[in-house]
Each structure stands twice: as structure tokens, then as C-alpha cells.
Amino acid sequence: MKFKTKDILKFQQYIAECNRITIITHYNPDGDAIGSTVALYNYFKLIMKDVHLVIPNYLPYSIEFLVSQTEYTIAEAEFKKAKKRLQETDLLIIADMNANQRAGENLEKVLNEMQCPKVLIDHHIGPQQFDLNFSFPDASSTCEVVWNVLYRLSKKKVFPINISEPLYAGIMTDTGSLSFSCNAPELYIVISNLLKSGIKANKINQKIFDTYTHDRLNLLGFAISKKLRVFEKQRAAFISISAAELKKFNYKPGDLEGVVNYCLKLENVDFCALLSERDNKIRMSFRSKSEDIDVNKFANKYWKGGGHIMAAGGKSFLSLEETVKILTNQIYKKEFIVK
Numbered sequence: 001m002k003f004k005t006k007d008i009l010k011f012q013q014y015i016a017e018c019n020r021i022t023i024i025t026h027y028n029p030d031g032d033a034i035g036s037t038v039a040l041y042n043y044f045k046l047i048m049k050d051v052h053l054v055i056p057n058y059l060p061y062s063i064e065f066l067v068s069q070t071e072y073t074i075a076e077a078e079f080k081k082a083k084k085r086l087q088e089t090d091l092l093i094i095a096d097m098n099a100n101q102r103a104g105e106n107l108e109k110v111l112n113e114m115q116c117p118k119v120l121i122d123h124h125i126g127p128q129q130f131d132l133n134f135s136f137p138d139a140s141s142t143c144e145v146v147w148n149v150l151y152r153l154s155k156k157k158v159f160p161i162n163i164s165e166p167l168y169a170g171i172m173t174d175t176g177s178l179s180f181s182c183n184a185p186e187l188y189i190v191i192s193n194l195l196k197s198g199i200k201a202n203k204i205n206q207k208i209f210d211t212y213t214h215d216r217l218n219l220l221g222f223a224i225s226k227k228l229r230v231f232e233k234q235r236a237a238f239i240s241i242s243a244a245e246l247k248k249f250n251y252k253p254g255d256l257e258g259v260v261n262y263c264l265k266l267e268n269v270d271f272c273a274l275l276s277e278r279d280n281k282i283r284m285s286f287r288s289k290s291e292d293i294d295v296n297k298f299a300n301k302y303w304k305g306g307g308h309i310m311a312a313g314g315k316s317f318l319s320l321e322e323t324v325k326i327l328t329n330q331i332y333k334k335e336f337i338v339k
Contacts (some may be wrong), residue, residue, distance in 0.1 A: 001098065001136055001139065001144075001145070001148045001151055001186065003134070003148070007132055007134070008149075008152045008153065010132060011119060011132055011134075011149075011153065012153060014117050014119065014131075015044075015047075015049070015091065015153075016186055017090075018049070018090045018091035018116075018117075018210065019050060019090055020050045020051075020052075020088060020089045020090050020091070021044050021049050021051040021089065021090075021091045021092075021093060022051070022052050022053075022054055022085055022086055022089035022091075022092055022093070023037045023040050023041055023044075023051065023052070023053050023054070023092075023093040023094075024037075024053075024054045024055075024056075024086075024092065024093070024094055024095070024097070024103060024107070024111070025037050025055065025056070025094075025095050025096050025097050025103075026056065026096060026097040026102040026103060027056040027057055027102060027103055027104040027107075028056075028057060028253075028283075029055055029056070029057075029059050029096075030063075030113055030173060030174070030257070031063050031066075031169050031170050031172070031173025031174065031208060032059070032096050032141045032142050032143055032170040032171075032173055032174040032263070033095065033096040033097070033142070033170075034055075034059055034063050034066050034067060034143075034166065034169075034170070035063075035066060035139075035141075035143045035166040035167055035168075035169045035170025035171070036095040036142040036143045036145075036146045036166070036167070036170050037053050037055075037093075037096070037097050037149070038053070038066050038067055038070055038166040038211040039143065039146050039147075039159075039163045039164075039167045039170075039300060040093055040121070040146060040150075040210045041053055041070050041071075042069075042070070042094060042160070042162045042163045042166075042233075043150055043153075043154075043159070043163055046160065046163075051071075052071050052072065052073065052085055052089075053067070053070055053071065053072035053073070053236065054072070054073050054075055054082045054085060054086060054107070055067075055072055055073070055074050055075065055242070056074075056075050056076060056103050056104045056107055057072060057074065057075065057076040057104070057253075058076065058077075058253045059253065059254070060252075060253050060254020060255075060257055061252060061253070062207065062208050062209075062211055062254050062257065063173070063208060063254070066165070066166045066169060069097065069162065071310055073085060075103075075104070075106070075107055077324050078103075079106060082110075083110050083245060084215045086107075086110050086111070086114060087110070087114070088269070089114075089116055090116045091116055091119070092111070092114060092116055092117070092118045092119070093119050093123070094118060094119065094120045094121070094125075094130065094165055095121050095122065095146065096121075096122055096123075096142035096170075097120075097122060097124075098120070098122050098124035098125070098126060098127040098128060098135070098257045099126075099127070099128040100112055101129060106261070111311075117131045117132070118130040118131050118132075119131060119132040119133075119134070120133045120134060120135060121134045121135075121142060121144055121145055121146055121149055122134070122135050122136075122142055122145065123135070123136050123137055123138075123139040123140075123141060123144070124137065124306070124307060124308070125137050125306065125307070125308065125309075126306065131227065132198040134149055137308075138184070140171060140175050140181045140182055140184070140187050141171045141173075141174035141175065141181070142168050142170065142174075143166070143167040143168075143169075143170030143171045143174070144167075144171055144187060144190055146170075146195070147167050147168060147190045147194070148190070149253045150163070157196075158191045158193055158196045158197050159194075159197055160197065161197050161198055161199055163197075164193075164194040164195075164197035164198075164199050165197075165199045165204060167190075167194055168191065168195075168199055168201060168204055169204050169208060170192045171187070171190070171194075172204070172205060172208065172209075173208060175187075176258075176261060177205065177209065178229045179261075180310055180311070181308070181310070181311075182330055184267050197211070202242075208259075211238075213252075213255075215249050215250040215251075215252075215255070216252075216255045218247075218249055219241075219249040219251065219255055219256075219281070220259060220262075222241075222245070222249065223239050223241060223256075223259055223262075224262055227239045227240060227241055227245075228262075228263065228271065230266065230268075231331050231332070232268055234271075234331050234332065234334055235268055235269055235270040235271065236269060236271040236272065236331045236336065237263040237266060237271075237272045237273075238263065238272060238273040238274065238275060238327060238331070239259065239263065239272075239273075239274050239275070240274075240276075240278045240320060240323075240324050241256070241274075241275070241277065242277045242320050243278065246276065246277070246278065256274065256276055259274055260273065260274035260285040260286075260287050261287060263287070263323075264287055264288075264289055269289075270288060270289045270290065270293055271286070271287070271288050271289075271293050271295070271331075271336045272286070272287050272288075273285065273286050273287075273325065273327060274288065275316075275320065275323060275327070276330060277320045280317075280318055281315050281316065281317050282315060282316040282317075282318065282319075282321075282323045283313070283315055284299070284303055284305065284313060284314040284315060284316065285311075285312075285313050286298060286299055286305075286307075286312045286313065286314065286336075287310065287311055288309075288310045288311075288336075289310070290310070291309050291310065292337070293310075293336060293337055294338055295307070295308075295309070295310060295311065295312040295336070296308055296309050296338045297338035298312070298335070298338050299312040299313060299314040300312075301338055302314070302315060302330065302335070303315060304316075
């Protein structure tokens with residue numbers, strides 16, 4: 001991961017001259033989003049800065065433990081407070097979010113109007129240009145990028161537990177416990193240094209991956225046994241879940257986390273999707289087993305989305321039935337293989 005010395009020096013200058021730092025991430029935050037922002041928050045607290053997190057909407061309960069010691073505002077619940085904090089900040093850190101629009105429509109307007117320096121730390125394709133961009137699409141996660149940024153800022157490789165724990169959590173969630181985006185040797189050097197801080201990797205993994213409510217476990221069983229549709233000739237599959245079905249299982253944010261990956265466990269499936277009816281739209285997650293199927297291109301071309309080569313998201317404002325029909329036709333025509 002190559003950094004320009006002038007960029008690190010500029011970031012150090014921004015930090016030294018600022019009075020208020022605000023960190024923001026994307027709508028529907030995942031483990032990498034929360035892990036990277038919390039780690040940055042705790043680093044800035046360590047160097048005695050006034051820092052605050054703005055999180056666009058509610059986070060999954062499986063990663064709530066990461067924010068237990070931080071000061072944050074959920075913009076969806078307290079928009080005026082979030083807006084005021086952003087307007088009063090003099091250094092904005094944008095983590096795990098490659099463009100302002102990914103914070104949601106209301107926050108996007110506020111972010112676009114801000115005049116303070118803005119620093120992006122991210123690993124998504126096609127980043128918006130800010131005052132400083134630390135963008136590495138080949139990285140496993142934004143948390144891996146954050147560790148490298150903090151190492152260059154501090155010249156330290158081992159950080160306190162309250163920085164190392166969220167970084168480890170973010171890496172684990174964005175790589176599916178080192179199942180994908182995990183072939184670079186440098187990643188394991190980062191993980192080794194995180195473990196040297198004294199974090200309990202087994203306990204973190206248990207909290208994130210093995211803490212299910214009864215309702216969430218029933219929803220997973222229903223999705224796999226009743227809603228999974230497989231296209232053997234096309235080596236594809238998808239799961240679609242309606243708002244009524246989510247309500248039946250008392251859906252909470254995070255209950256569908258990782259469900260799409262179960263489709264890829266089928267040996268005859270190389271492309272898969274999860275469609276869920278939420279927030280007056282159809283949310284879509286796409287996954288593939290190899291770089292030969294670029295779901296980022298597929299999501300961008302057909303479903304107003306994007307992300308990574310093997311993991312991306314999209315959305316549809318059609319009905320679930322219409323969206324399923326279109327996706328089914330795309331699968332039959334193998335349009336998920338975008339050249």
C-alpha cells in the first residue's frame with residue numbers, strides 16, 4: 001500500500017490545525033464502516049482531539065458493542081443535531097464511503113455544502129475526489145487502509161485495544177472471516193499487529209458472527225429453505241424476501257447480514273443475489289465466486305449500485321415482483337457477466 005509522503009504531511013497538518021473533527025460513513029453501516037470510524041475516533045481521542053461520529057442510520061445489533069464507548073449521533077433519529085455538528089466541524093473524515101451520496105439524500109446535501117478540509121479513507125472503486133484521498137480498492141477493507149494510515153501518522157504498528165478491536169472486526173466482516181479479498185500477505189501483517197495489542201479475536205468473532213436472536217435464526221432458515229431459487233444451467237441463484245415476510249420474523253437491522261453468502265456455498269453457483277423489500281425500495285446484494293463475474297459492473301449497469309468486483313449492492317424502486325422478474329431474465333441471459 002503506497003502512500004505519498006506529501007499526503008501524510010498534509011493530513012498531519014489538517015489534524016494539527018483543526019479544533020473539531022467529525023467522522024462519517026455510509027448509510028446502512030456494516031462492520032467495516034463502524035470498525036473504521038470507531039478506530040479513527042479512538043485514535044483522535046488518544047491525541048486529545050474533539051471528535052464525534054455521525055452515523056446515517058441505525059447499525060446492526062451484532063456490531064453495536066463497537067460503539068459502546070464513543071460519542072455518536074444517528075442522523076436518521078437526530079438529523080438537526082447531526083447537521084449542526086457537521087456545520088461546526090473544521091475537519092471531516094469520510095470512511096468506507098466513496099461518495100457523499102452514499103450517506104443518504106439529506107446528509108449528502110449537508111456534506112456538499114461543507115467548506116472545511118475533507119479526507120477520504122476508503123477501498124471502494126470510483127471514489128469522489130476530496131482534499132485528500134487515501135483510496136485503495138485492492139485493500140481487503142477500509143479498516144486495513146485505516147491501520148496503514150494510522151501507522152504512517154504515528155509511526156506505531158501496535159495500537160491500544162480500543163483501536164485494534166474495531167479494526168479487526170471490520171477486516172473480519174468485510175472478508176467474511178478471511179474467505180474473500182484476503183490473498184495479500186500484507187493483510188496478515190496488519191492482523192498480526194492487531195493481535196499483538198491483546199485483543200481477543202475469538203470473542204470478537206463470536207459477537208459478530210455467532211450471536212443470533214431466535215427470530216434472526218428463523219428468518220435465515222426461511223430464506224434458505226423457502227426463498228432460495230437456483231438456476232443450475234446459468235450457475236446462479238437468488239433469494240427474495242418481502243416486507244411482509246420480514247415483519248413476520250420481527251426483522252431488525254442486521255438480521256439479513258451475510259444471508260446472500262449462503263447462496264455461494266452451493267457448488268454449482270458462481271453468481272448470487274439477495275433482494276429484500278425495505279425502506280420503500282428493493283435493496284439488492286450481489287456476490288460472485290471469481291473476478292470473472294464482476295458484480296460491481298453488473299450493479300452499476302443495471303441496478304444503480306456498485307461496490308467491489310466480487311461483492312456489490314444495488315437498488316430498485318419497482319415492486320419486488322417486477323424486480324424479481326427482471327433479475328430472472330438477466331440470469332437466463334447471463335447478463336451478470338458484464339464485459
